[in-house]
């Protein structure tokens with residue numbers, strides 16, 4: 124079995140060491156900020172703390188107007204931080220709705236942002252009047268949605284949704300859509316905390332009036348857009364592609380060697396399901412209505428990082444493609460064997476041994492594409508956690524560092540940021556391996 128000790132690499136060759144505080148001064152360690160401009164538009168659980176990203180960017184010594192890349196762009200926090208610091212940005216995100224949100228946050232307002240106040244008033248006044256009627260004629264909601272809200276709150280939410288879908292928000296369609304989607308968890312009457320919704324657990328809603336909360340969220344958007352207008356970023360290129368960063372075609376609009384740095388956080392090997400985490404929003408908006416659609420519509424471009432995504436065929440193909448990565452492939456296959464033996468010994472069903480090769484093969488492809496996109500000497504900073512399914516330690520950051528070296532990067536540093544997994548420490552069926560989130564620094 125692999126040893127449960129994070130590897131130490133040589134310190135950064137130049138400049139100060141990167142800061143190890145995951146989120147400075149915001150009182151939380153991860154998840155998109157619920158108070159910072161733009162990032163408060165929707166709290167994506169996998170998101171970065173934007174102040175930390177800004178701190179990292181400020182230490183990378185990259186000249187203004189350079190291009191920063193994020194192959195796992197999520198809700199675009201690296202992008203919003205890059206813009207604030209006068210950098211261009213290129214991101215790729217596999218979750219279609221989260222990519223839409225990232226694009227929205229980075230694009231200029233379609234019109235005078237103060238119009239958002241009027242849009243909010245118009246939609247909510249109208250929604251109040253037509254709520255009963257809309258509830259009668261609208262398509263029935265899924266079971267999940269019906270169980271998450273009181274009938275009155277749901278009628279108002281549905282009424283606003285139908286008005287937005289009917290074009291009532293005009294050019295502000297996407298802003299209104301995301302303000303409404305963000306309102307859902309604020310007004311739900313059951314436990315809908317991240318990552319998973321639990322409609323069997325009743326809770327007191329954090330806000331009781333969905334319409335005023337929706338207007339409040341539009342006001343935040345207005346304020347952020349107005350502030351951004353006073354700090355023009357017209358000379359910057361800010362782009363997020365909905366795509367798969369393992370696929371070279373997703374990088375097509377970025378010239379090879381034209382990017383100057385990368386700040387990113389890949390999915391961790393911890394069975395966290397980015398698609399399922401947004402089920403409430405996706406079901407409510409009507410993007411999907413069942414598990415099969417979740418897999419085909421939301422998850423199809425994502426790298427395999429959970430057992431739900433794994434398959435025998437993909438694992439076999441991955442094992443073959445890993446043979447191109449030299450010595451590190453042996454390390455990955457040893458971990459895979461340990462995981463398989465442990466699963467069989469424990470008679471457990473989750474096939475992490477299928478996930479691991481597929482995951483690292485995908486990361487290898489992303490690193491190859493990233494290497495081609497960056498100029499020589501460009502710094503790369505990735506936040507990534509290790510894991511220990513069935514108690515088998517998988518030193519994800521150091522395996523990624525080895526894959527990166529094989530691709531041509533120099534692995535400069537690998538340091539722990541914070542301990543993870545304490546939430547489940549009392550769970551006696553869980554492993555006792557100490558886990559951490561790490562900051563991996565590479566150089567092109």
Ligand SMILES: C[S@@+](CC[C@H](N)C(=O)[O-])C[C@H]1O[C@@H](n2cnc3c(N)ncnc32)[C@H](O)[C@@H]1O
Nearest residue numbers: 169170171195197198200216217367368425426
């Ligand atoms: C740890 S999160 C990063 C979140 C991001 N830092 C933010 O601030 O929102 C990893 C992200 O990678 C995305 N992802 C997974 N597979 C991907 C792929 N093949 N291409 C692009 N993005 C992918 C997931 O959907 C998820 O949003």
